[in-house]
Amino acid sequence: MKKILICDDSSFMRTHIKTMVTRNGFEVIGEAEDGLDAVVKYKQLKPDLVTMDITMPNMSGIDALKHIIKLDSNAKVVMLSAMGQEALVKESILAGAKSFIVKPFSENDLIKVLTKV
Amino acid sequence: MSGNINHEPMIEMFVFETSQQIEQLEKHILDSEKDGSFSREAINDIFRIMHTIKGSSAMMLFKDISNLAHSIEDIFFYIREENPANIDFTYLSDLILDGIDFIKIELEKLNNGDPVDGDASKLIEAYKEYLTALKKENSSDSNNSDAESKSQEPADNIQYYEMKKRVDEKNYPNSYKAIIYFSDGCEMENIRAYTIVHNLKELAADISYIPADIMDNDESAEYIKKNGFTIFFKTDLSYEKVYELLQNTIFLKDMELYQLENDDKSEQEKESKAGISEAAKASDSSRNQDNAGRSAISNMNAPVQSMISVGVNKLDKLMDLVGEMVIAEAMVIQNPELEGLELEGFHKAANQLSKITNEIQDLVMSIRMVPLSTTFQRMNRIVRDMSRKLNKEVELRIIGEETEVDKNIIEHISDPLMHLVRNCIDHGLESPQERILKGKPRIGVVTLEAKNAGNDVLIIVRDDGRGLDRERILQKARENNLISQHTDELSDKEVFSLILLPGFSTKSEITEYSGRGVGMDVVKKNIEEIGGSIMVDSAPDKGTQITLKIPLTLAIIDGMIIRVGVSSFTIPTSSIRESFRPVANSIISDADGNELIMVRGEFYPVLRLHRHYNIRTDRTELSQGIIIMVEQDEKRLCIFVDELLGQQQVVVKALPEYIRKFRRIKGIAGCTLLGDGTISLILDIAGLMTV
Numbered sequence: 001m002k003k004i005l006i007c008d009d010s011s012f013m014r015t016h017i018k019t020m021v022t023r024n025g026f027e028v029i030g031e032a033e034d035g036l037d038a039v040v041k042y043k044q045l046k047p048d049l050v051t052m053d054i055t056m057p058n059m060s061g062i063d064a065l066k067h068i069i070k071l072d073s074n075a076k077v078v079m080l081s082a083m084g085q086e087a088l089v090k091e092s093i094l095a096g097a098k099s100f101i102v103k104p105f106s107e108n109d110l111i112k113v114l115t116k117v
Numbered sequence: 118m119s120g121n122i123n124h125e126p127m128i129e130m131f132v133f134e135t136s137q138q139i140e141q142l143e144k145h146i147l148d149s150e151k152d153g154s155f156s157r158e159a160i161n162d163i164f165r166i167m168h169t170i171k172g173s174s175a176m177m178l179f180k181d182i183s184n185l186a187h188s189i190e191d192i193f194f195y196i197r198e199e200n201p202a203n204i205d206f207t208y209l210s211d212l213i214l215d216g217i218d219f220i221k222i223e224l225e226k227l228n229n230g231d232p233v234d235g236d237a238s239k240l241i242e243a244y245k246e247y248l249t250a251l252k253k254e255n256s257s258d259s260n261n262s263d264a265e266s267k268s269q270e271p272a273d274n275i276q277y278y279e280m281k282k283r284v285d286e287k288n289y290p291n292s293y294k295a296i297i298y299f300s301d302g303c304e305m306e307n308i309r310a311y312t313i314v315h316n317l318k319e320l321a322a323d324i325s326y327i328p329a330d331i332m333d334n335d336e337s338a339e340y341i342k343k344n345g346f347t348i349f350f351k352t353d354l355s356y357e358k359v360y361e362l363l364q365n366t367i368f369l370k371d372m373e374l375y376q377l378e379n380d381d382k383s384e385q386e387k388e389s390k391a392g393i394s395e396a397a398k399a400s401d402s403s404r405n406q407d408n409a410g411r412s413a414i415s416n417m418n419a420p421v422q423s424m425i426s427v428g429v430n431k432l433d434k435l436m437d438l439v440g441e442m443v444i445a446e447a448m449v450i451q452n453p454e455l456e457g458l459e460l461e462g463f464h465k466a467a468n469q470l471s472k473i474t475n476e477i478q479d480l481v482m483s484i485r486m487v488p489l490s491t492t493f494q495r496m497n498r499i500v501r502d503m504s505r506k507l508n509k510e511v512e513l514r515i516i517g518e519e520t521e522v523d524k525n526i527i528e529h530i531s532d533p534l535m536h537l538v539r540n541c542i543d544h545g546l547e548s549p550q551e552r553i554l555k556g557k558p559r560i561g562v563v564t565l566e567a568k569n570a571g572n573d574v575l576i577i578v579r580d581d582g583r584g585l586d587r588e589r590i591l592q593k594a595r596e597n598n599l600i601s602q603h604t605d606e607l608s609d610k611e612v613f614s615l616i617l618l619p620g621f622s623t624k625s626e627i628t629e630y631s632g633r634g635v636g637m638d639v640v641k642k643n644i645e646e647i648g649g650s651i652m653v654d655s656a657p658d659k660g661t662q663i664t665l666k667i668p669l670t671l672a673i674i675d676g677m678i679i680r681v682g683v684s685s686f687t688i689p690t691s692s693i694r695e696s697f698r699p700v701a702n703s704i705i706s707d708a709d710g711n712e713l714i715m716v717r718g719e720f721y722p723v724l725r726l727h728r729h730y731n732i733r734t735d736r737t738e739l740s741q742g743i744i745i746m747v748e749q750d751e752k753r754l755c756i757f758v759d760e761l762l763g764q765q766q767v768v769v770k771a772l773p774e775y776i777r778k779f780r781r782i783k784g785i786a787g788c789t790l791l792g793d794g795t796i797s798l799i800l801d802i803a804g805l806m807t808v
């Protein structure tokens with residue numbers, strides 16, 4: 001079972017994603033509330049996959065992504081973005097994000113992305 | 118969105134989180150308005166909050182909320198990036214607050230299970246107009262021409278693509294052309310296309326693609342949507358391998374892959390004239406080293422957050438169960454069948470059980486405690502709106518907002534507090550001119566203070582306004598037949614507490630904010646319903662102070678169990694001052710036949726409980742029973758009962774509706790079960806004093 005770390009400052013989004021992925025046979029091994037938390041939890045938990053919100057307090061998802069890639073160049077990070085964040089999505093792809101998904105997304109889309117990554 | 122999602126708990130979470138964010142947002146807006154500027158931090162926070170709300174509500178398919186949040190986000194994105202001068206903060210705050218109100222109403226609908234059907238289009242229109250005006254004004258101010266290019270990130274955030282050709286380019290034998298179509302609605306097709314290029318660059322060379330400007334021009338997404346993304350490259354991989362690789366593309370709808378003969382190269386060149394051929398080589402190493410706080414991270418010891426959120430109804434249930442457990446424990450330990458038995462071991466074990474039960478009880482109570490800060494902070498908005506409407510300058514000072522009370526109680530004091538704050542501003546505070554004439558500071562101060570006092574919390578609402586007018590209150594009370602003639606004997610406190618009586622209002626004209634028939638009597642009633650009390654203090658031109666004394670919790674109280682005939686009653690220990698056996702001749706009767714007792718030179722009224730409730734008992738002589746002196750609202754009453762049975766914690770249960778609504782028996786606050794299974798009525802001291 002693939003282990004997922006969910007990073008989002010909104011507990012609503014975290015729960016939502018968690019429900020979706022758990023239903024589809026992924027295991028959520030951790031949740032992070034901001035970028036800093038995400039980096040720390042990545043080190044601790046060594047997840048197979050990370051979903052990363054871009055806009056978060058303390059440290060943005062992109063900075064967190066850069067740190068995670070530095071720790072583990074093979075890290076599989078999927079960015080969660082919204083319309084209007086094209087520039088940030090580009091930056092994150094350059095920084096090593098494996099893919100991205102645009103909010104609002106459906107369960108289907110999310111699972112598709114996670115499975116392929 | 119897939120239809121099989123169970124929405125109920127998601128809605129609850131959505132409402133919960135969004136309400137919190139809205140409150141935070143409101144605070145930011147009000148603070149910023151006060152300071153006359155938006156701090157960097159506030160702008161970032163507001164932007165982030167709107168962004169989160171946009172995302173969450175879009176997930177829940179609440180389009181109007183999402184679009185509204187989006188348009189506010191746009192405004193703050195612009196403010197963040199362009200730092201425009203001359204923002205009219207009051208106007209902007211008004212605009213945003215309207216949006217906040219819209220979302221609040223929608224959330225309320227969700228809470229009540231109603232459909233979310235508000236129409237935000239007018240508001241969104243207003244935001245767009247505002248943003249356009251702001252941009253226009255700002256670009257003419259400082260010839261910043263690119264103010265319109267909204268998605269332009271500051272330069273140091275962008276990692277530009279390197280255009281250099283690989284020097285050590287291998288000569289790959291196979292050339293391919295692929296056309297890739299993405300699934301509808303996957304968004305940002307240009308960046309998805311770039312992801313393919315990015316993934317290919319390890320395995321291929323001579324990469325070129327159409328459209329070529331996928332990274333620099335977001336319009337290219339539209340082109341890809343219509344025509345697909347065409348890419349040429351050279352690699353040593355076989356057709357099958359390449360096919361498999363590209364099949365793995367996320368959100369792939371359709372794909373065409375052709376292996377090109379070498380002379381097909383011309384086709385490639387011809388086609389790619391449309392764009393610029395570039396060798397894909399991203400500089401992975403030369404990332405901007407943002408050094409802010411970087412090194413700190415690796416040394417950071419993980420502060421593992423361990424918080425979960427629990428539904429209030431679960432906590433209520435838990436509280437109920439603990440209550441039942443306390444009763445059950447008493448039923449076991451005080452079981453009549455144990456009487457007279459020598460049970461040393463049992464009592465030891467029972468003591469241990471009691472200890473644990475108490476601890477659980479304390480813990481459950483503490484879980485239910487929430488700070489008053491949210492309730493207090495909500496007053497900021499009221500103060501702001503009212504001071505502007507009434508042209509008064511008001512400063513709200515908040516003290517002790519971290520004080521905690523039971524969740525149930527918070528719900529009951531929010532409205533009364535709002536009313537009191539409104540009263541302060543509307544009736545209490547003078548206009549700025551009047552204040553200056555009186556030699557007071559121009560700006561009126563309303564203070565909200567909370568503090569612990571034993572088992573109670575005191576909440577004080579204070580203003581430094583004109584104070585209560587004793588003569589006008591008396592006159593008004595006389596007009597409404599609220600008092601008898603001898604008014605000279607009344608102390609100031611007694612006069613001031615007249616404003617708490619039903620049907621009292623000194624202001625002749627009814628304003629928008631206070632005095633719409635909902636008077637102080639309603640405040641008093643609400644506070645008394647939760648076992649609290651209210652006190653009024655005032656001095657002319659110094660101001661008025663209203664003190665609410667409310668219990669920490671409603672669920673469990675310390676009570677003194679007493680007996681009258683065969684009935685048992687419980688008196689809240691917190692209101693008991695003393696108990697004593699009366700001497701026969703210390704009682705006198707006044708002209709109306711009311712009994713008074715003299716204690717240390719003071720007379721106090723006597724209430725014989727058996728007479729009051731018509732209970733048959735053999736102890737009717739004062740010398741046979743006992744008197745309990747209770748105090749409430751600084752008034753004292755001596756209650757005559759048969760005997761004291763002991764003190765214990767009791768779980769408060771509401772009275773059955775029949776007794777509350779139809780019989781309207783005064784002086785009973787609730788009931789409780791005792792250890793032996795009998796029902797004991799809990800006396801409502803304030804109620805007993807008015808009978």
